[in-house]
Amino acid sequence: MGERLVRAARDASDMPVALTGVWDPAPEAAARLATVAPEMPLLGSAAAVIAACDCLYVAAPPAAHLPLAEAALDAGRAVFLEKPLSHDTDAARRFVARAEGAGARAGVNFPMASSPAVAQIAAWRDQGLVGRPESLAISVDFAAWPRSWQRDASGWLSRRAEGGFTREVVSHFLFLTRRLLGPLALEHARASFPGGDQAETAIEARLTAGGTPVSLRGAVGETDRDDTNAWTLRGSAGAIRLRDWSIAEREAGEGWATAPDALPNERMRPLVLRGQLEKVAAMTRGEPQALATLREALEVQEIVEAILASG
Template sequence: MQANSFGIGILGTGIMGRRMMAALQQHPRFRVVAAWDPAPGALQAALARAPEARPARDADSLVHDKAIDVVYVASPPAWHASAVRSVLQAGKACFCEKPLTHDIAEAEALRDAVAQSRLPFAVNFPFARGTASRRMQQIVHSGDLGAIRSATVRLRFARWPRDWQAGASAWLAGPTEGGFTREVLSHFAFQALRLFGPFTVADVELQRPPGQAETALRARWIHRDVQVVVDASVAGEIADDNRFEVMGERGSVALTGWSRLAYQGQTSEPLDNTAQTLDGLAALLAGQADHGLATVDEAASVVRCIESMLAP
């Protein structure tokens, strides 16, 4: 680590890897040292935007690069487990894209491996440090809404995969590691965990054509005192929309469009919260306990929720 900055390596330079690389270059606490992707075209496109970074020979050489303090795992979910283990075995801190994995037993094994390693580790759920999502948590936890009467998560997609995901459609459109439940609903499962604590899944109704990702899902998440009703579907030629609303006896609060808060008759402007996420990563690497990022325990809980809803 150079003074006041951390060297980061990026495993996977698809859509998420390139987005994170752009944000990292704007953050004063990080230097993009190297990147690797099995697709040469994707790697070259990413490095063209980060002239100070170098291409790694392979994934193993990247995780063992002495100039790298932390590895960001941005590969498709099927590769997360092996990538995380490689990073931990190299003695490096790890920041893994969500979902942690697409298998419950594997998620629990990774949780144990991270705990045993005692290395800095977090999973990228932007709601962990997002301005609107954290404000929603504060409002609910403060008791300002009174007793919580109900909560709903509603997701709508014009099509799946979404147009901007075309480069990753090969796996996003399939049932093994793709689908909107893993890619999008997992964020709201994480927010529910932060709002209400652990929960169980009930009354799942899943529509999934053979060999394809799901087209509709309905379920209930049952917390100790609150039930969250989930309604998500691919609905045709409409604008994509997402909304998590909590209704109490004295009012309601809603998180909409990823980063807008609707509360007391006002709706906040949308924000890009990536900088806040990277602030949290810098805090984690500096040894601060209050970094706010999603822990491996939280990420494993989300995997348990998501995969139990998608189980045959």
Template sequence: MNKLKMAIIGLGVMGRNMMHRLLPQYDEKIELVAICDSDESSLYREIAEAAARPQLYTDYRQLLDEVPLDLVYIAVPPSLHYDVARNAFEKGIHVFCEKPLANSLSEARSLVELAEKANRLHAVHFSFPLEPAVQKLQGLLEEQAIGSIQRMELFLEFPQWPRAWQQNPWISSRHQGGYLLEVGIHWIQMIQQMFGPITHVKSEIEFPPDANQSESRAKAVLRLHNEIEIHLSGTDRREGEERVSLVVYGDEGILALENWDNLYRSSRETELQPVPVDGEDSMLPILKQIIQILNGEPGKIYDFYDGYNAQVVLEALRNPGEGFTDVRAQLLGDQSAEVIL
């Protein structure tokens, strides 16, 4: 079997993680043939630490013109996603893109259309629904372990933004950064996969005096198709450690997914207690699923349609209107088959 030929465009946190941690796990099936970053010194620094010896580029257009590829991983800032993906599709290359899909809803919709026209694999790096703790949460909900869902709370609360480990020139910008975009998009997409479409959004956003800076406080209600509401609390001024969590209230108990992967459960008679999570049969990483699909095997990915539908809710959240914004007309496809009650 010939190895798949892959390029990484963008060597920030996610690009480096792909290059040094994920790809080496699959070196028998996929070959890193090129990397690209606008910072030339970053290219040489990363290549010095890698076992692979890919070609180096500072211009992704030149890379896509010159290097035969099966797959490109797009890990540049969101404002560049559209142009890189468009160029890749035009050359018949499969695309694996970081979230959010694009930097605007119009760009995201165009990327869906380009992906369909190209007839290539199109995947967004959404892995959260396949995390073992989320899979366990889904299983408990399917068993109606807490009865009928009444409401939910979503917490996106940080002592500071950006966090100490993710400093870069754009992640705190109002244009393409902020915790709603960077972190909230994961939870929005997971909620859409697990509970069905979010159809109405009402939000209040506070920004710092500096017009270039991303949100400082967010308060919102996300209403599901079945009228169940998710109350969102966001801040970059939380006292103590960050809290990124979803709490699901049922008529017979509570399930809480705390800080991504810690699951708790209570009943009418008991307080919240940890729920053991078995991760041995995990479907992650998403790269493994992509490799399987490109080799003609079954696999599970979240495509540009999923990316677009998450962005519909994200944009409504970040751009408050009067009262609730009805986003049903903008959503693509029918997600109701994946609803859990």
């Protein structure tokens, strides 16, 4: 994800951020970054990056997120974090309370905050295509975990302590649910683990979001696709859904009608990341923007960790 954001930041001359330095403790990752952005300084430590930047972006395994974020905030920098905030919910609560109390400039990278497909879903809802929300269904499936493009990070992504698809993928749809429907409350959950320290292979959960019933399921090995997902909201007047990350659809008769400007995720991603970076620039300047807040990310993390603890 860090490499994707680096590419997004340098792919357009009018991008609102400039790359002032990067550090990665893995030599192979640093070498890839040097290829992606050869003009970007490769610095010798996280402290050097913090000293060189206005806003620190942290793309690392979850255990590293809060120490780096705290160091950046202590230095007066803004912070843009990958999710989850942490694998330790108590530590995340303490961090959020401190950051909010200090009025910190901080946001979390839930890209759906800048998704045109999500904006379309929200517009349809606001136009009355759903009516009174009655139920939400979330489903995610993977051929294998980690996904093919994440295999280099399987050392932690495949482990129960910090990885798993619930933290990495389900959290995005819980953020979307929280933002569009309201506060989340977990009623029941069951997570399945294969044994040892391996990450989950299946989850099921019942929640409410702003009072709307939510069903959630996810599994590894039940599709031949890298990943496939759907977020489907039904109500008194109809249904809308977000499919495969970037396809907005509304119910039409016995089928679904796709938004006319829908794009597959690989074509939508540059638009989304540009939107995120524009919001990062605004956050760093202290201007209003719509990035996921620390509070939203904490609420999502609390649900995710409760689901995983059920296994």
